[in-house]
Amino acid sequence: MTDNRSSDKKIRVGVVFGGRSAEHEVSLVSAKAVLNAIDPEKYDVALIGVTREGRWISLGDAQLAAGNKPDPLALMEPFSNPKAGDNAAQTALLPDPSASKRGLAEINNLSGAASLQFGAPVDVIFPVLHGPYGEDGTMQGLLELANVPYVGCGVLASAVGMDKVAAREIFKQNGLPVLAYVSFKRKDWEKDPETKEVLLDRIEAEVGLPNFVKPVNMGSSVGISKARNRAELAAAIDTACRYDRKIMVEKALNPRELEVAVLGNDDPVASVVGEILISRKSDFYSYTAKYQDEEVSFTIPADIPAELSDRLRAMAVQAFEALDCAGMTRVDFFQDRDTGEVFLNEVNTIPGFTPVSMYPMMWEKTGMSYRELVDRLIELALERHTDRNRNELRVQ
Numbered sequence: 308m309t310d311n312r313s314s315d316k317k318i319r320v321g322v323v324f325g326g327r328s329a330e331h332e333v334s335l336v337s338a339k340a341v342l343n344a345i346d347p348e349k350y351d352v353a354l355i356g357v358t359r360e361g362r363w364i365s366l367g368d369a370q371l372a373a374g375n376k377p378d379p380l381a382l383m384e385p386f387s388n389p390k391a392g393d394n395a396a397q398t399a400l401l402p403d404p405s406a407s408k409r410g411l412a413e414i415n416n417l418s419g420a421a422s423l424q425f426g427a428p429v430d431v432i433f434p435v436l437h438g439p440y441g442e443d444g445t446m447q448g449l450l451e452l453a454n455v456p457y458v459g460c461g462v463l464a465s466a467v468g469m470d471k472v473a474a475r476e477i478f479k480q481n482g483l484p485v486l487a488y489v490s491f492k493r494k495d496w497e498k499d500p501e502t503k504e505v506l507l508d509r510i511e512a513e514v515g516l517p518n519f520v521k522p523v524n525m526g527s528s529v530g531i532s533k534a535r536n537r538a539e540l541a542a543a544i545d546t547a548c549r550y551d552r553k554i555m556v557e558k559a560l561n562p563r564e565l566e567v568a569v570l571g572n573d574d575p576v577a578s579v580v581g582e583i584l585i586s587r588k589s590d591f592y593s594y595t596a597k598y599q600d601e602e603v604s605f606t607i608p609a610d611i612p613a614e615l616s617d618r619l620r621a622m623a624v625q626a627f628e629a630l631d632c633a634g635m636t637r638v639d640f641f642q643d644r645d646t647g648e649v650f651l652n653e654v655n656t657i658p659g660f661t662p663v664s665m666y667p668m669m670w671e672k673t674g675m676s677y678r679e680l681v682d683r684l685i686e687l688a689l690e691r692h693t694d695r696n697r698n699e700l701r702v703q
Contacts, residue, residue, distance in 0.1 A: 317351045320685065321411065321429035321455075322369075323446070324379050325357040328438030329529045329550065337660035338379040338435040340667070344677040347371035350685075353411060353429055354379070355398055358386045361440065365398035365413055400432075402452035431688050432457040433681075435660060439524055442657040443469040456692035458684045459634040460656040467630050468656040471523050472555055474630065481629040483622060483651045486641070488557035489513050490523065493548045506544075507537060510556050517559040520544055522551035533559060560650075562641035565609055567623035568658070568669040569636045570683065572691050575627050577620035578669040582609035605665065607672040615642075619649065626654055634687045637666045 324338035325331055345352060354366035354377065366382050397414045411429060432455050434446050444466030450457045460468065467473045475485045489510050495502060510518065520543035522530040530550035532543035540556070547554045564585070568578035584604045608616070623638035630636075637658035641650045658666035670680050 317349060318685065319351045319353060319427060319430045320345070321353045321355055321432045322435060323355045323357060323432060323441075324435045325359070325383055326436040326438070327357070327359060327361045327440040328436075328442075329525065330437035331359055333659060333661065334435055334437050334441070335379040335383060336662075337437070337664070339376075340660045340662055340664075340677070341433065341435055341681060342369055342371070342376050342379070344681050345371065346678055346682065349682070353427075354382065355411070356383045356386065357436065357441075358383070362386070363398040363400070365411065400449060400453055400455070402449060404452070404454035429455065431455070431685055431692075433685070433688075434459060434657065437657055437659065438529070439469070442655075443524060454692075454696070456688045458688045460630075460632045460636065461691075464630040464632040464636075465656050468632070468636070468654045469524050470553075471521060471653055472553065474654060477629050478626060478651050481625060483626060483629070484649060486557045486560070486650050486652075487514055488555050490553060490555040493552045493554060496544055496548060496554065503541065507540060510540065511537070514556055514558050516540070518556050519559050520547050520554065520556050522547045523553035523555050524551045560641055561644045563609075563644060565611070565619060565640045565642055565649075566665050566669065567620055567638045567640070568666045568673075569623050569627045569632070569638060570634075570670065570680075570687075571627075572633050572687055572694075575624050575632070577623050578673040579608040580611060580616045580619050581605055581607040581665050581669045581672070582611070583665070605663075605668065607665075607669055615649070622649075622651060626651060630654065632656060633691050634684055635666065 322338055322341060324334045326334055342352065350371070352369040352371060354369055356364045356366050356379065358364065364386055366377075369377050399412050399414055401412055432450055434441060434450075434457060436442055436446060440446070442465060444462045447457065447460070447462045447465045451462060459465070467477065472488075472490045475488065478485050491506060496506060516537075517533060517535045518540070520532050520534055520540065530547045532539070532546050534540035534543045544554060544556075564583040566581045566583065569575050570578070582605065584606060619640055622640070626638050627636050632654070635656070635658065637655040639652040639655070641652050642648070643650075658664060660667055667677050667680055671677065675683070
């Protein structure tokens with residue numbers, strides 16, 4: 308597809324936020340921050356909200372230049388009730404790659420017969436969707452079918468990055484250090500009491516106590532618990548089973564939590580290293596600590612030796628390339644306070660963009676403002692889309 312936009316025409320960005328995952332509220336806060344930062348001189352913005360039930364709602368165009376930026380929290384409030392959006396203008400993104408239909412179609416079903424009405428096509432989609440059904444390759448697959456440029460990683464990196472076990476296996480193959488872990492399926496845990504005891508024995512033998520129990524496919528620390536004894540371990544697994552069919556248990560450390568932001572496509576670059584300082588009220592960087600605990604603080608750049616900073620930044624780029632990431636990824640590390648060893652914890656392919664999120668803060672401390680970061684991400688999305696469309700789809 309040829310990009311026919313003139314240089315003086317604003318780029319039309321579709322910002323998609325909300326979503327079906329447990330990170331719905333985080334997405335709304337991230338979207339607000341993106342809208343506050345995006346340059347009204349360069350972009351027009353179409354707002355697309357996704358309800359908790361997965362219904363896409365057209366929320367109109369953002370009036371960015373008016374000085375009264377829209378608040379996604381308020382925009383989505385009328386649709387918080389599952390039935391509230393039934394008569395709203397539902398929006399769909401069709402898997403139709405023709406340029407004239409690239410983007411948004413309103414579905415008019417009020418007369419009893421569904422009809423589609425296409426609005427202005429979008430030039431690029433900025434998905435601000437955290438967790439399943441947005442960050443895990445599902446949204447990216449739809450955008451690939453529609454041949455719409457989009458910010459962030461592709462299908463493969465998004466899916467593998469969301470799956471903590473699959474990502475760890477790739478990291479190990481690339482020589483990146485990861486913690487010992489045990490993984491299993493929910494059905495095995497819930498089969499019968501005898502199976503539970505066998506699993507608990509295996510975890511204690513291979514990982515030990517204390518440990519952390521995690522849903523494999525979830526972000527923002529949702530469903531994660533620390534277990535110090537066998538009873539807490541069983542309860543933590545029950546909690547994780549509420550959020551995913553795959554569970555992992557990994558060794559607990561006395562860690563420093565260090566993070567690196569990576570930006571780019573085929574030539575990624577790493578930000579300065581940041582450190583998360585957890586208040587005494589929390590044993591780890593939990594969902595509450597991330598978004599509600601005022602005692603959590605950050606040190607950017609982290610107070611670490613230059614050699615360690617350089618090593619973490621190199622490892623972050625290596626992880627980015629191992630998963631074939633694109634656009635943006637936040638790479639999280641643990642450093643054992645007792646031994647000094649460093650372990651790669653996970654990658655986040657749509658990191659938080661809230662005012663207290665590490666990804667934009669680390670780039671700001673590296674010398675790139677939030678507005679410049681949004682610009683660069685959109686630029687990378689269009690660049691990658693152009694490169695992908697060089698592929699021949701038919702045998703000549």
